[in-house]
Each structure stands twice: as structure tokens, then as C-alpha cells.
Amino acid sequence: MIDFVLSFFDLPTVVTFLFALSAFAAVLSFVSPMLESDALKSRMKEVSLERNKLRDRQRAQLGSNQSRLREVQGTGVTNRVVETLNLRRVFEPEASREMLRQAGLRSERHLVLYLAARFASPILLGLVAFIYSSTIFVDILTPPMRIVVAVVAVLIGNYLPVVLVKNMIIRRQDSIRRAWPDALDLMLICVESGMAIEPAMQRVAREIGPISVPLAEEMTLTVAELAYLQERRKAFENLAKRTGLPTVKAVTTSFIQAERYGTPLGTALRVLAQENRDARMSEAERKAAALPPKLTVPMMLFFLPVIFVVILGPSVFQVMKMMGD
Template structure:
């Protein structure tokens, strides 16, 4: 007896499709349960990082010079091996390491020793991805029907993209983090004005603002907390402000840092200067929002033509077309 076949829709077994969809739904439920049960508290990670920075600065004050260097410069066996490997290949330069460290700090990654990992990624990723692509294009018949220019473009593009992948990843993180900090900067300056008018010191004001804005703007709160810690431990307060400007790739932060340094140096009123900066940054944020709103009609033109107008024509002209068809049929 031949096995009975289930119902079909457009030649596809409905029971088979339902089984696959049920399996996908069950897998999605398991993933959701795992994500809900293993959620991590981002505040705990930031508090741990701030405590580590506080301990580093404290060790830099009370420890001997040798221990001070060991505390301030975190090293690991893996990092040392990577560093020695890159040095043996003559591809490790101090300028590259410093530039990678600055990018890591701007991306919110506090482990400066990972800079050698970024340089290693530039060396290894082209071999891992560009090498196999080179073999597939010129060593096999997989792309035999491609023109020589297209084949060369595929190989060259794979090498270039794999080489630029670490920088592109860091650039994306830096951009997202900078946008988040730019969004919360006017509110942070308003709170700084309030703290300054209330008589708080600069480091206490930064700590208070970081505490108040830690949940709404976690990136900005983290930077303000680090600045408050460095203001309390570093002998040169200007270095703390310059470190904040280095960690944030934003012109507005550089303006705030310049204002704070001038206030510390010349004793000018802090509240009035911060109030002017806050109003300026708030107007800039409003103009940016208006610019996005002005671009919206041009952006909506393509989806309007592709998705909305055809449906509108079907709804309007469909009944008339059906009536005309019925009249012609009769």
C-alpha cells in the first residue's frame, strides 16, 4: 500500500512545512529563555572597570616605581607572545600601537594591551580570508565563467576588507558610542551647572552627574566617572581633562575640556561658561533633528513608489477592474 500523502498547497506538503516552522519556533523559544536567564548587568561591568582604574591610580601613588609600572601597564602572557611575534616580523611600530590604543579607548575598550591584537588581526585576517578566496578563484573552476577583471576584483576586495575589518569594527563602535555621548551631553552640562551653582567641587560635580545620568546615558556616565576618579588621584588636573578628550572622539567634548582647563587655570566662573556651552549643544542637537526631519520626504519617496502606491492602485482600481471583467464575460 502506498503511503498517504498529506495536504498540499502550491505543491508543498503542509505538514512538512508546519513541522519545520514548529522546530524553528521551539528553537526561538529556547534562545529567548537562554537570553532571559543569562542576562548580565551592565552596571556591574562598569563598576568593576571603574574600581580597577581607581586601584591603578592608587597604586601609582603609593607603590614603588617598578610596581607602579606593573600596575599601570597591564600585561598578559598572551599579549607578550603576540608582541614578541610581531616584533620578530618587524611589523610592530610604536606609532601603530599608540594609535590602536587610542581607538580602543574611544570604542570603550579599556584593555590597552589589546592593541597588539588589532595589529595581529590586520596581519592574520587577510591570510585566513584572502588566501582561500585566492585559491577558489585561480586554483579551481568555481569562478571560471567570470571575467579576469571581476575575478581580480573579488580577490582584491577580500584582501582589502579582511585587512580593514578590525579598523571598521572599531570605527563602528566609536561612531555608536560618540553618538550616544553627543545625545546626552547637553543634559550633563545642565547638571554640571546646577552642581557648580550649588557649591560642589569639579570632581564632586562630575561624580554626581555620572551617578544621575548613569542609567539614561551609560557611556557618558562612565566617562564622567573616570574623569572624577582621575581628578581625585592625578596630581595634574589638566591631565584628567585631556584624558577625557582623548577617550571621546567628539569636538563638543574638546570644547568642554578647554573650558574646564581655562576655568581651572584662570579662575573664571564655571557655571556661566557651562551654561553657554549647554545652550549651544542643545541648539546643535535640535538642528540635527530638524535636518533629519527635512531629509525624511526624500527618503520616503522610494518606499512610497515601491510599496504604497501599488497597493493603493490595487485597492482603488481592483473593484472597477472586476466589474469590467464581469461585464465583458456576460
């Protein structure tokens, strides 16, 4: 058995394994672009569905349709659990819905799944931790330690859905923040060329899509709200709420003021675009200034030992040879 295990560490076997791994990596790098889905196309399809729902909702409010047009909730197990335990009141549905919208999850089904996860994840993680600590680690953990492990798992399960959603929000905001100055420049060009705000945002959303899918999605949804909401101010406020970024809120405030008082939008966009470019440059300079301290520890752990080996290695071998003679 030992000889069989040691045969895997022979030089020919290791070289063959490395060549096979390299070939697999080459094939994977060649095939992976073909397997990627078009994120922009799928997200724009979801936005178009949201636009249809918004249009139907507005028709209902105007009296053309008296039926309830909020998205029909699921009738599955999760929905029954949420309604039976009244989780909407326990976990503050409006705050949860606002957070899910910032993460790009606007469906009522997403809210139901999130509330059910908030309820089920502490129980499941607590049970799994208690079972594992009582069976597999029964000889290591004492009964009080098992209870502590179960309580810690319950606490982790309580915050796990929130942490996951907030991570989605952070990634989405980072994507929007990186592309927002470019979007403002494009919007300034469109507005100064004589385009209204709706076609300008629609054109910018189409152009900015390859760079930031979330930003293109939000701008397209804003165009739909401008077309169907009775108060155009509400559409701009919704854009600021869905993104949760101060830079976007400043631009939407300028849009609202331009709509209300008739102030020139091109001048405001020019100033805001310059401020966002300066802020992006300042952020890049801050990250560049923070790079040398971050590289200190990797340099000490990985580069300096190698340099010492390269410099002192020949001398050490020479001394060992002299001592051997």
C-alpha cells in the same frame, strides 16, 4: 518527493507554522529581558579596575614603587607575533591606542589583539578567497579572476579591523552625544549647589548611567584621573581625547580655564548647556526635514501599488466579469 515538499505549502501547515512562530516570538520577548546583562555594572567594574591601575601608576611615578606598572602584556601567541614582527612600529601603536581608547578598549591586550588582527586578517581572507575560488568556483572563474578575487579579499582584510573599531567609535560617540546635554544640565545643578567638580561629575555619572553607559564610564574615569594625576588639566584633556567630540572638548576647555584663572564655572556651564540643547534641537529639526525625501522611494515602491490595487481592483474585476459574460 514533490508531494512531500508541496505538503509544506498547505493552508493548515502554513497556519500551524505561523502560530508556532508567534508563540516562539512571544516567549522570546518575555524571556529576553531576563537574559540581558547589566552593561552599566560591567563597564563600571572595568572603570574601577582602570582606576586602580592609574593609582598604581601614579605611585610608581612618585617613587613609591619602582616596578614597571604598565599593564602586563600577554605572553600568548598574539603577543609573540606582535613582538617578533615589530608590528607596533609598522601600524603606529600610539595612533592605534588612541583609536582603541575612543572605542572604549583601553587594555594593552586590546592593542595587541588589534595589531595582530591588522596583520592576520589580510592573509586569512586572501587565502580563504583564493581557496574558494580555486575549488568551488573553479569552473566559473578564470585564473586571472581568481587572483583579482584574492587581491580584493586582501584589501578588505587590511581595512576590516579598522572599520570595525571605527564603527564602535561611532556608536559610542552617538551615545555620548545624545546624553551630553542632559549631563551638562545635571552638572550645572550640582556646581551651582556648591559641589566641587569631582563630586559633581561622580554624581552625574551615577545619574546618567542608565541613559549612556559610555558617558558614565568616561566621567568616572575622569574623576579617577583628577584624584591621581599631578596636573588636573591633563585629566580634562584626556576626557576630550577619549570621546573625540568637539562639544566635549569645548566643555573641557572651560574646565581648564576655570582651574587656571579661577573663572566662574557655573556661568560657563550654563552657556554651554544651552548651546548643546540648541544643537540637539537643530539636529532633530534637520533629521525631521530630511524625512519626507527619504520616504518618497518607499512610498512609491510599497504604498502606491497597494493603493492602486485597492482602488482599481474592483473596477478590473467588474470589467473582467462583463467581458466574461
